[in-house]
Amino acid sequence: MDQSLKTREEGGPIQFEKLAREHLGRIRRIARRYADAGAVDDLVQDILVRLWRSLPSFRGEAKIETWVYRVALNAAMTSVKDSVRARELRASLTEKSGPPQSAPPGSSAADVLTSFMAELGQIDASILMMYLDGLTAAEMSSVLGISDNAINVRINRLKQKFSETYID
Amino acid sequence: MTLDDLKAPWMAEVLAADRAPSLDDVRAEIARVRRDTRMRDTWLILPLVAVAGLAAFFNWWARDAVSLQSRVGVLSIVVLAVVVTFVLLNARRAIAPDEWTLRARLEREIERLSKQVSLLLNVGYWLLLPMFLVIVISSGMGQYERTGSYLPGAMGWKLLGAYVVIAVLAYWLCRREVTRRYAPLLDRLKELHSDLVGREGRRG
DSSP states (O other): OOHHHHTGGGOHHHHHHHHHHHHHHHHHHHHHHHSOGGGHHHHHHHHHHHHHHHGGGOOSSSOHHHHHHHHHHHHHHHOSOSOHHHHHHHHHHHHHHOSOOOOOTTOOHHHHHHHHHHHSOHHHHHHHHHHHTTOOHHHHHHHHOSOHHHHHHHHHHHHHHHHHHHOO | OOGGGGHHHHHHHHHOOOSOOOHHHHHHHHHHHHHHHHHHHHHHHHHHHHHHHHHHHHHHHTTTOOSHHHHHHHHHHHHHHHHHHHHHHHHTOOOOOTTSOHHHHHHHHHHHHHHHHHHHHTHIIIIIHHHHHHHHHHHHHHHHHHHSOSSOOHHHHHHHHHHHHHHHHHHHHHHHHIIIIIHHHHHHHHHHHHHHHHHHHHHO
């Protein structure tokens, strides 16, 4: 799946479209976690543009998923385009509605996933996404820039938090 | 249920082709980014061209100026233009690449925003006050050449007063921009960085 990108000189635009199609689901899911409902499409587009922009620097040494996560999380978390007013509004709405509710007993795994993801902070949510996607601690470390050990500690905490909330 | 049981629904969501990729929109956005990059580069060059033009103009204008006072006035304008251009270009350095690690990118963004905040908060020191001094010096020198006195006439006092009003307004606008836009963004990025590095960062 990833081999075509290693020889990017053979033709940029077609390869980028292939990349976009293959990873759109992943990108959209990341965007859904970090953007408001009405802004998901904008964030997806922003991530795709950044992927296109940084494609020439991708040397194919890392797994493509790792690179996609790096670019997508950077876009989602460090973009300064988001207006302060929008963020203030979002924060006040969160305060009014209180913390996210845990999925009730008997919920589907998809509901539990959505609910648990909403309970987490931005960094922990990113680690959870990469963990569920099968990235190793070393790969997550290369995305976030913190040590493997710190990643493992946070994954264990996530597992503990999950079992405390959703234990059978 | 364990955390690993969420892998299946996650992969189902990741692989679900809920919507065809809107690549036409992306292509349009890419074209817009290219245009913006060209425009940004143009705007980056403009201040340099303006300063060079200004220096050349005043050099020509002062070619017959025999007095030291005139030359000091001209020199102060050119020096201010060069310094201001340097400060502005330095603050507009490109943002970190998208493929950096999140930590590196956050640190670069925090550094960049901190510089911009500092630039705006200190606008009085690097722009408004030097500009005031340059106006006073150059107009005083001109006034001396014409009348033999450094003190400005009635119109000169009015112009200086107008400058002070504009400078105060500019200073207030800069502080407002920091409070409303940059400081909240900076706080958000610092909070995120702190959450990311946690104890590891504090040890380092």
